[in-house]
Amino acid sequence: MRYCLPLLLLVFATAATGQTTMDQTVVHNHTPRLVPEGATLPQLQVYLHKDESNGFNLQLVVRNYQLESPELAGDAPNQLLEGHAHIMINGRKRIRLYSEWIHIDQSLLRKGTNQLTVTLNSHQHETWVISNQPVLSTVFFDPDMTEPVRHSFSSSPLKTE
DSSP: OOOOOOBOOOBOSOSSEEEEOSSOEEEEOOOEEEOOTTSOOOEEEEEEEEOSSSSEEEEEEEESEEEOOGGGTTOSOTTOEEEEEEEEETTEEEEEESSSEEEEOGGGOOSSOEEEEEEEEOTTOOEEEETTEEBEEEEEEOTTSSSOEEEEEOSSOOOOO
């Protein structure tokens, strides 16, 4: 059985995210990089699919952003930002993502509520920011529940075209 959750572009209130894990506080703090004036604002939608055998499959759908590896840097159309995504699970940066799909292994998750945050980052690992606010999306979920998603939020809805 698959569960899908749309997550929308989220502009969060602080440049560094300090999250408490089971035994420590981890701070994920990359240098902010302002979206240049005149650039098209990136849009992000994330789907979390429960994998039938283990963990979850995470899908990123991006608009106005070229998701790619650093080896391809510089080939984005004019006014389009490019870079990759960082995936943080329970406050720890776990994965760098260059494409739209990735498997999140059950071993990266804990019992009970988990937090998964996705940020969009430049090829220099700077976090893209709009009006000095990092661009990120967050979902809270319990992998053992029939309906695993417990809470998600967005401060800026995805615009449909």
